[in-house]
Amino acid sequence: MEYPLTFEQYQQGLSEGKLLGLHCQSCGAYTVPPQGVCRNCQGQNLFPVEVKGEGTIRTFTVIRVAPEGKQPPYVLTLVELEQGSWVMGLLTDRDPEKADMGLIGKRVRLAPHPGNGSLSPGEIQVPKFNLIAD
Amino acid sequence: MREVAILGAAMTKFGISRKSNLEMFAEAGLEAIGQSNLEPKELQALFFGNCLGDFEEGQLHMAPFAHAELGLSLSAPATRFESACATATVAIRHATLLVASGVYDLVLAGGTERAARMGTPLATRTFAMACQAQYEAAAGLTFPGVFALATHLYAHKYDLPLAALKRDMAEVAVKNHSHGSLNPKAHFQKVIQVETVLSGMMVADPLQLLDCCPFSDGAAAVVIAEAGMARKLIKNPVYVAGMGQASAGPLYRQQDLTRVRARETSARAAYDQAGLTPQDIDVVELHDCFTIAEILALEGLGFYDFGKAHDSAARGETTFKGKVVVNPSGGLKAKGHPIGATGAAQVVEIVEQLRGESGARQVNGARVGLVDTLGGDFGTVCNLILRS
Numbered sequence: 001m002e003y004p005l006t007f008e009q010y011q012q013g014l015s016e017g018k019l020l021g022l023h024c025q026s027c028g029a030y031t032v033p034p035q036g037v038c039r040n041c042q043g044q045n046l047f048p049v050e051v052k053g054e055g056t057i058r059t060f061t062v063i064r065v066a067p068e069g070k071q072p073p074y075v076l077t078l079v080e081l082e083q084g085s086w087v088m089g090l091l092t093d094r095d096p097e098k099a100d101m102g103l104i105g106k107r108v109r110l111a112p113h114p115g116n117g118s119l120s121p122g123e124i125q126v127p128k129f130n131l132i133a134d
Numbered sequence: 135m136r137e138v139a140i141l142g143a144a145m146t147k148f149g150i151s152r153k154s155n156l157e158m159f160a161e162a163g164l165e166a167i168g169q170s171n172l173e174p175k176e177l178q179a180l181f182f183g184n185c186l187g188d189f190e191e192g193q194l195h196m197a198p199f200a201h202a203e204l205g206l207s208l209s210a211p212a213t214r215f216e217s218a219c220a221t222a223t224v225a226i227r228h229a230t231l232l233v234a235s236g237v238y239d240l241v242l243a244g245g246t247e248r249a250a251r252m253g254t255p256l257a258t259r260t261f262a263m264a265c266q267a268q269y270e271a272a273a274g275l276t277f278p279g280v281f282a283l284a285t286h287l288y289a290h291k292y293d294l295p296l297a298a299l300k301r302d303m304a305e306v307a308v309k310n311h312s313h314g315s316l317n318p319k320a321h322f323q324k325v326i327q328v329e330t331v332l333s334g335m336m337v338a339d340p341l342q343l344l345d346c347c348p349f350s351d352g353a354a355a356v357v358i359a360e361a362g363m364a365r366k367l368i369k370n371p372v373y374v375a376g377m378g379q380a381s382a383g384p385l386y387r388q389q390d391l392t393r394v395r396a397r398e399t400s401a402r403a404a405y406d407q408a409g410l411t412p413q414d415i416d417v418v419e420l421h422d423c424f425t426i427a428e429i430l431a432l433e434g435l436g437f438y439d440f441g442k443a444h445d446s447a448a449r450g451e452t453t454f455k456g457k458v459v460v461n462p463s464g465g466l467k468a469k470g471h472p473i474g475a476t477g478a479a480q481v482v483e484i485v486e487q488l489r490g491e492s493g494a495r496q497v498n499g500a501r502v503g504l505v506d507t508l509g510g511d512f513g514t515v516c517n518l519i520l521r522s
Contacts, residue, residue, distance in 0.1 A: 007268045033269045039387060059290070059391070061282035062339040063274055067259030070274045078283060078386060086386040088270050099339065104290045117272030119259060124272040 005034035005048040014125040017112040019053040021085065022046040030083035039085065053110025054132070055081040060103050062096045069119050075099045079108055079129055089127035090115055107132040135234040139364035139371035140520065142169030143485040145354035145478070148470030149321040150250045155187055155196060158353035159246035160203040162475075167204070167242065170357040171367050174205040177357070178238040180212035181229040183221035183245025184474040189260045190248040204242070216474075218264040219423060220509030221245050222354065223477025223516040227377050229358045230518075239363055244355030247472035250348070257349045261473075264510040266384035275385075278338035278346050280511045281424040284391040285340055288426065291392055292441040300340055303425035304331035305447040307344050307467055310422060313453070314464025316495040321350045321470030331425075345425040350470030354478035356485070372485045375502070376408030376519040385511045392441075396515040397434035397508065404517040405436070410502065412436040415458055415519075417487045417497040419480035420506035422465040428452075431506055432460065435517075459497045462487065477507040481518065488522040 004022055010033055013020035021032030025047060029040035032051055037044055058080050066072040073096040079087050092111060094103065108129040117126035144165035146158045153161075159182075167174055182197040193199075201212035215225040222245035229243035249257055258276050265271040265280070285303070289296045308328055314320035326344060334343035364371035378400035382388055388395065405411060412435060420435065422428035432443035437458055446452045452460035463469045463483040466476060484503035486492050505518040 033386070035383075035387075058389075059283045059287040061279050061286065061341075062336075063276055063279050064335075064339070065254065065258060065276065065278065065337045066274060067262050067271075067276060068255035069259065074274055076273055076275060076279055076283070078391075080389075086389050088273050088275065088386050090273055101286065101289065101296055104286065115273075117274065119272065120267065124268060126273045 001044070003036065004046040009048070010034060011125045013050070014114040014127060017110065018050050019110050019127070020048060021051045021083065023049045030085055032081060032083065032085035032087060051081060051083050055079040055108060057103050057106045057108055058086065060091060060099060062099050067119060077129060087127055089129050092128045093130045136236060137361035138230045138233045138374045139359055139361045140374065140481065140485055141357040141359055141364050141368050141371060142166035143356045143482040144169060145319060145475070145482045146352050147319045148350045148352035148472060148479070151248065151351035155184060155191060155193065155246045155248050156199055156203050158351065159200050159244065159355065162244060162353040163204045163242055163355040166355045166357050172240070172357065175207045177206055177210055177240055177242050179210050179232070179241040180206060181215060181225040181241060181243035182212055183215045183225045183478065185216055185218060185221055185247060186249065186260050189256065190251050217514045218509035219421065219471070219473045219476055220507040220514045220516045221474045221477060223480070223505060223507035223518065224379060224514065226356060226358065226478060226481060227379055227516055227518065230374050230377060233358055233360055240357070240359045242355055242357055244353065244478040245474035246353035247474035248351045249472055250351045252349070254349070269386065270384055276338060278341050278424065280385060281426050282338035282341045284430065285426045287390070288392045294444065296340060299444055300332065301328060302444045302448050303345055303429065304328045306422065306425040306428045307331045309447040309453050310461050310465040310467040313462050313495060314468025317464050317469055320464040320468050321348055322464070322468045341424060347423045347466040347471040350472045352470060352472035352475050352479065354475045354482050356478060356481055370489050372488050372520050372522055374518060375521045376404040376406070376410065377517065378403030379516040382513055388512055391512070392430065394430055394434045394508065394512045394515065396512060397431065397506070400515040400517045401435050404519050408519040410519060414502050415504045416500040417459045417462060417484065417503045418506065419461055419463060419465070419483050421508040422461055422467050423471060423508070427508070428460065428465070435504065435506055454497065462492065462495045462497055477505065477516065480505045480507060484520050488520060
């Protein structure tokens with residue numbers, strides 16, 4: 001079995017402002033970020049696709065005590081994409097001091113450039129999201 | 135499968151220790167073996183829990199050294215288990231399975247951790263290594279962050295004002311610190327007030343310092359045996375009535391963080407095996423790594439409907455003489471959370487409660503107890519139901 005969409009490929013997509021995922025030919029679900037099998041039906045008939053980087057903030061936090069190597073404060077969010085997957089990312093255009101419950105349900109879009117999130121050997125691109133004006 | 139019982143059960147004081155992981159584990163292990171009226175050479179295997187010894191002390195492959203510290207025989211294999219915060223519970227479950235199946239008659243299981251030694255920045259980073267490295271941890275997620283995400287989702291889903299939910303959560307901390315004040319082995323033994331919690335520094339919005347358990351050092355161990363052999367060795371074995379363990383994927387895959395699906399699956403398996411329901415449980419040690427975590431656990435374990443446990447501590451339902459006594463030891467919040475030892479310490483507390491040995495924090499007439507341990511960002515849950 002050839003891994004359907006590697007982290008390296010996913011990162012390459014992010015660095016070009018694209019969100020990549022897997023489209024299941026059996027059930028139609030999208031799996032973003034990728035994994036070995038479909039997140040919905042565990043099927044293995046998966047094709048890499050670019051998905052639209054828009055979705056809705058489902059929850060968030062402001063990290064104020066950070067892991068060694070990170071500079072707090074920063075806003076983390078779980079975004080539900082239009083395709084149904086949830087993605088962990090940074091919300092970079094909201095002042096952490098103004099991050100409140102009003103964020104939940106707000107629409108966001110993938111920012112054109114990711115952040116660098118590596119703590120261990122190797123670069124890691126992290127999705128950044130920006131709020132879409134109401 | 136054969137019936138399995140717990141004999142000796144021991145833990146070090148939790149807190150900040152100058153002793154090494156191996157020294158702490160030797161103290162707990164030898165005490166548990168001694169309580170069982172056994173010599174170390176009689177044990178047939180060691181199920182050893184440790185998470186971060188490499189970062190804490192530069193020590194990988196700690197299990198054979200623990201084996202030597204205890205004086206186990208060459209034929210008794212020592213194997214390291216790692217399931218993040220559920221490490222020791224998972225080690226105990228696998229020890230129990232191999233005794234039940236007849237592979238071994240008599241084994242030692244437990245864990246040790248020296249988390250406080252790392253200091254907050256490194257400890258925060260290494261704990262976050264239990265999140266998915268490529269797609270979660272890299273964004274800067276921390277463990278307080280995981281439960282902070284769950285808290286905001288809980289408030290939104292159940293339409294609770296965040297300030298009211300935070301006050302209810304503070305009551306969980308107040309209750310568990312109150313219990314910890316009765317436990318001479320607890321990391322924190324001071325009573326706190328709701329206002330103390332609500333005036334603490336913000337760690338990950340909306341979790342403040344006292345919403346979070348501490349980084350702790352400590353070890354705990356239990357001797358596990360086939361029930362007939364246990365009855366010959368000591369007068370009051372505690373029996374393993376049911377067990378469950380379940381796994382889930384990364385946080386982003388789990389989506390609705392107010393429902394810990396691995397717990398619901400694991401707990402159901404444990405209740406089914408024991409032939410019991412939540413109403414049969416007298417005392418619970420559950421995974422209160424954060425105040426919101428106790429609320430999620432009470433719902434996932436079936437003590438409350440979903441969305442209804444948030445004011446359980448405020449109503450006095452989870453302390454002595456309440457609906458069910460939750461974390462009489464002080465829980466992870468006050469007793470402390472040396473992650474590789476935590477599950478074994480939960481078992482120690484339940485065993486002592488079922489034997490009536492808990493002194494000032496004894497739950498009167500406790501006959502059935504439940505252990506609940508969560509590993510990582512909801513990826514592992516392990517449950518044990520014990521009975522006297």
